[in-house]
Amino acid sequence: MDFSSINWLAVVVASVSAFIVGGLWYGPLFGKAWMAEMGFTEDDLKNANMAKIYGTAFVLEFIIALQLAYFLGHGNTDPSVGQGAAYGLHIGLFFIAAAMGVNALFSRTSLKLWFINAFYFVILLTLMGVILTVM
Template identity: 90%
Template sequence: MDFSSINWLAVLVATVSAFVVGGLWYGPIFGKAWMAEMGFTEDELKEANMAKIYGTAFVLEFLIALQLALFLNHGGTDPSVGQGAAYGFHIGFFFIALAMGVNALFSRSSLKLWFINSFYFVILLTLMGVILTVM
């Protein structure tokens, strides 16, 4: 892996974008539906260790953005914005969403929950691909 070609600021911005997208996705867009599908109440969510959750999520999202940057820069290529978006979408949909679909089938979770959880990553990785190729 060649870390010399990594734009660390772009990786950081892509990581932060996960929190922006997540805040919207699991907030005003699908927050109530996600809570209902998961069986959570607002009080239960307030009891969680948010520093641990957000801190660990930041590290994991950073690693996702870093790996996508390494993938996009593989072989010293300079992909276009369209390619970044396409690669992000394909990874998000064909690897993450479909794998989460298999998991949803065996865990017997609802189609709605599968959609909410997996398409967050489809949108996020598409956006990350754009960020990593624009910057």
């Protein structure tokens, strides 16, 4: 893999966007529903090792953004913002959400929980695709 054409600042910004989207998604938008579906209480969340969770999440989101940047730059093309959004949307919907759907079926989790978790990534990857092509 040739990472020489990667815009590293864009990858970092796309990675940080995961925390902004996640803060909204798992906060005011779907936070209470997600907690209920997971069976978590406020105390459960307060007693978690947040440094480990956020630190590891950032590394994983960075890997996602880096690979999306690689895919967008593959073939020595200069993708448009629309192409970046479309790549992110398709990867989010047809890879991540579909795979999480299979997992949800076998794990016997609710459709609601699948929607909350899977569509976070659909929205996030679409946004990352835009960020990576704008910068």
